Amino acid sequence: MRNTKSPIAETAVRQIAALYAVEATVRGAPPEIRLATRRQQSAPIIEALKPWFEKQLSMISSGSQLAVDIRYALSHWDGLTSFLDDGRLELDTNPVENAIRPVALTRKNALFAGHEVGAENWALLASIVATCKLNDVDPVAYIDETLTAIINGHPKSRIEELMPWQFRKISSQIL
Known part of the structure; x- marks a missing residue:
């Protein structure tokens, strides 16, 4: 107002x-x-x-x-x-906007990747890293354990289990 x-x-x-x-x-x-x-x-x-x-x-x-x-x-x-009604919510959207600002900047920078496929891959990786950060997950460990799970035959029908917000569950299952 x-x-x-x-x-x-x-x-x-x-x-x-x-x-x-x-x-x-x-x-x-x-x-x-x-x-x-x-x-x-x-x-x-x-x-x-x-x-x-x-x-x-x-x-x-x-x-x-x-x-x-x-x-x-x-x-x-x-x-x-x-x-x-929910102690996890913020009074306004400022923290979320601040958290996604680097993703938007990276997406713009990906326009200069030199090739369309390279830019798409860059944007995909940047999204994964940002999602990990928002969920307090180490991106390198997440990518490592997720790729290991996929190589070991993790079923596509249970892909939701491999999302960054599920990472702690993945870690305990793999270790």
Whole structure:
């Protein structure tokens, strides 16, 4: 929501800043702790914010940018508040966007690989490495163990078991 220097926008920004302040206290904590803290501290802010938005919407010009912003927030309310139901979720998408930015840069760099097949392979490898990093998996160990499993006859029908988020299970089965 843009701060239009209106009292309504300033109040909304203060409430949203309060949500980010709560998030700062639980950043890096286990999901259970994040969820408990959010339910105790963030839920009351959210519960008060929705009816407040609805009331403000009825008092401002329906064509104003502030009304557009409030309607957007209200129409996406379930998604915007889903962090209150799952401690693994972030308040916003910034961590995900920061995590995938290198993948997008690598994809652009792959355009200069010299050959279409080389660029496709580069992009594929970059995607595997990025997925491993997102799942706290060592990419070299993952690729090594996955190729070993394939060479040893891992069935195609169970390919899901070879995904990076399943790596710890693969490691324990191979070792």
